[in-house]
Every structure is written in structure tokens, then in C-alpha cells.
């Protein structure tokens with residue numbers, strides 16, 4: 107056989123495999139029960155941790171989940187699922203210490219919930235269907251109530267069938283302001299990607315899974331499906347310019363609501379990271395000009411406009427569709443003028459990521475003794491019924507081994523990635539301290555709730571089991587979570603009265 111024949115044969119084999127993958131739906135109803143360990147005696151999570159307003163000031167919001175034709179720019183629109191009719195949903199701003207009440211009304215024809223990403227709150231307010239509540243059915247409502255502790259950048263999103271619902275726009279920013287904000291000006295930017303061209307979606311969905319996992323950059327296997335990048339639901343020329351005077355400094359809060367990592371390039375010397383995942387980082391006067399932000403991650407920067415001319419913060423030009431994601435920075439003194447297509451993103455000289463700077467307040471001054479130690483190995487596998495799956499310790503949720511804890515335990519989790527894709531691992535209801543990477547201890551540890559674990563990497567994290575409940579620990583590439591990469595931090599003294607699947611169709 108000549109080489110051309112071998113090549114054609116391989117391509118046919120690959121396509122056949124993709125077609126097989128495509129028709130073997132990842133959603134299997136045979137596994138919709140929680141592992142036996144969670145169905146134990148003890149206290150129901152509904153009987154612990156309620157918070158009350160007391161003398162706190164109460165901030166009330168109403169969010170309605172509804173379908174909306176969303177205009178991404180002059181040429182592109184999508185049929186989106188929204189909170190209050192916009193993508194992102196209405197930004198919620200409160201002050202540290204406020205008591206927050208959010209009334210969720212569901213006007214979609216599918217069940218939804220709201221998860222308060224990064225918030226330390228009572229378990230029953232965590233918004234995970236089948237674990238902390240029943241999914242909110244079409245036409246029904248649910249009220250979330252909690253204290254807004256710890257100023258910082260958070261976000262909210264549906265946790266029901268998240269791979270689809272967050273993808274369709276059910277997310278928004280949740281900002282807890284300090285009593286006296288340090289910056290006069292601030293902006294929030296939620297980054298996302300969309301499959302606007304549905305034909306392309308269907309075509310590339312089949313090849314994407316294989317191509318993504320074989321391209322070797324660890325990037326999301328579903329990347330090929332998406333053709334449009336957005337900033338606050340808008341793409342390209344439709345992105346709102348940032349107005350600042352020369353020399354002025356603003357706090358910019360970036361939230362990655364999508365499943366791809368983003369690399370934003372800033373003008374040289376203009377940016378310093380000030381917080382990651384809601385935690386202040388120790389000031390280092392960083393001179394990096396590229397910010398790498400993982401799916402689900404939040405990074406806040408102090409950005410100073412260098413001069414009067416229009417500047418740009420934009421996706422690394424090497425990224426596919428980077429031209430969609432440019433934030434013009436204009437000055438009134440310069441007439442606020444710019445031509446979007448001529449905004450040129452500089453090249454990256456050095457990069458800063460969520461784990462680059464140490465936290466101002468650490469959870470543990472020194473590496474603690476652990477009461478519970480768990481090795482979490484992330485891998486990819488094939489399941490004859492489900493196609494490609496994403497595993498924790500070679501198992502797929504809900505068969506993944508749980509992390510059993512008792513209140514007060516110090517929990518150590520060593521995370522390794524033996525697969526070929528990036529996995530941004532997110533823990534609910536707690537913050538953890540990242541103590542070491544690839545066996546080397548951080549001089550200045552960082553406190554986070556999401557750690558981006560790339561192929562071959564190893565991180566050791568510690569957290570204190572100080573918030574009783576049943577808490578998810580999962581990959582925030584929600585497609586991976588959907589295909590199995592989920593486990594539970596399971597407090598032994600409590601149980602969840604809810605069920606996966608069932609009449610409420612709970613799909614965490």
C-alpha cells in the first residue's frame with residue numbers, strides 16, 4: 107500500500123470513530139443514583155447552616171431565566187438562555203456583609219438552578235441539583251439567601267446540565283464590594299465563546315473531539331465547535347470601549363465563563379494582578395503583559411492607561427478568532443475614537459496566571475499535617491456505552507471515589523493529570539491553599555477555589571473542612587464534568603435528601 111492509501115484509511119477510521127462518538131450520547135440514565143456513601147444517616151443538609159439577615163442590610167434581586175434572541179454583533183445572533191434577558195445576566199453588586207436574597211423564576215421549558223461560584227455559603231444555597239436542591243422546574247421559583255462575606259469577584263451560573271445551560275448564556279457577575287473601594291473606576295469582563303454557525307457546530311463536533319485531544323496544546327476538545335469569542339456577550343466591534351484618562355488606574359475584573367482558556371495581552375507595563383478567585387494577592391508590581399485565565403477562573407487586575415491615544419486589551423493574536431476579543435481603551439481627550447479593525451494587540455512578553463502570585467491572606471502559614479489525604483488523578487478514557495469519558499481515579503461520576511471528611515479536618519488533595527487535556531478543577535463551598543506544583547513548594551502559596559491542571563502537571567492543595575455539606579469538586583470545562591469528571595467532598599455527619607435524575611430531572 108502506498109502512503110496516500112494509508113493516509114486515507116486512517117482518515118476513514120478516524121471519521122468512523124467520530125461518528126460512533128457522536129451517536130453515543132454521553133448522558134446515560136443508568137447511573138443516575140448517588141453512591142451509597144452519600145445516602146447515610148445523620149443530619150439532612152437542609153437542617154444545617156441556615157443564615158439569617160439579623161441586623162444586616164438586605165439586598166434583594168430577581169432573576170428570571172428566559173429565552174432570548176441575543177445579538178452578539180451586527181451580523182450574529184444566537185438563541186440564548188438568559189437571566190433577565192441579557193448575556194451575561196444582570197450583574198449583581200452587593201457590599202461585604204450584606205444579606206442577599208435572590209428570587210429565581212424559571213420561564214424556560216427546562217429546569218434550572220443558580221450556583222454562586224466561589225461563594226462560601228450554606229450547602230443548601232449552593233444550587234447543585236440532586237445534591238443541594240431539586241432543579242427549579244419550568245414555571246417555578248426558588249429563593250437563594252446568604253451572607254455576602256469576603257469582598258471580591260464572583261459569578262453565578264446554572265448548575266443544571268451546565269455543559270449546555272452555561273454555554274447558552276445562563277451566567278452573570280456577582281460582585282461583593284469592599285466597604286471603601288480602593289479604585290474609583292472599575293469594570294467587569296466576562297469572557298465566553300459561542301457556536302453561532304450551527305452547521306459548523308455539527309460538522310466540527312464530530313471531528314473536534316478527536317482533533318482537540320490530539321492537537322497537543324491541552325486546550326478544550328470542543329474548541330473546534332466554537333466560532334465566535336465574546337466579551338460581556340458582545341463580539342468584535344460591538345464590544346463596549348473602556349473610557350479612561352491617561353494615567354488613570356481602574357480595577358478590571360475578568361471572569362472566564364467559557365470552556366477555553368484565554369490569554370489577554372495588555373500594553374507593556376500597564377497591568378498588575380490584584381486578586382485571583384476573589385482572594386487578594388500580595389503586590390509584586392508585576393510587569394507581565396499577558397494574563398492567562400482558565401475556564402471558571404476570576405482574575406482582577408489594576409490597569410493604568412498609559413497615554414492619550416487609544417489602547418487595546420485583547421486576546422493573544424495567535425489564538426483562533428482572536429480578532430473577536432479586543433477591548434478598546436479610549437480617552438475623552440482624544441475624542442474617544444478608534445477603528446476596531448486597526449486595534450493591534452501587542453505580542454506577549456511574559457505571562458501571569460492564576461497561580462503566579464501568592465495570596466495576601468493564607469489559610470495555613472506552614473504546610474499542615476493532614477487528617478485526610480486524597481490522590482485525585484485526572485484522565486481520559488473510553489466507555490463502550492458513552493464514548494469518550496473524563497475520569498477521576500479511572501471512574502466516572504457518580505462512581506468516582508468521594509472525599510470523605512469530618513468537620514475540622516485538614517484535607518490534602520494531590521491532583522495529577524495523566525490525560526492530554528487541561529482540567530480547571532473547582533471546589534464548591536471552600537477555598538484551598540495551593541501548596542506546591544510538580545513537587546516544588548510555593549514560596550508564596552495562593553488561596554483559590556479553582557486550579558488549572560494541565561497535562562503532566564501535579565498540584566498539592568490543602569483545605570479546612572469547615573463548612574458541612576455535600577460539595578462538588580469538578581472540572582469547570584463543563585463538558586468534561588458532564589462526561590464524568592466530578593466528585594464530592596462528603597461530610598460524614600450529613601446527608602443529602604435529594605436524588606440525581608428522578609422526577610425533577612436533576613442533572614448536576
Ligand SMILES: [Cu+2]
Nearest residue numbers: 529581583586
Ligand atoms: Cu476537564
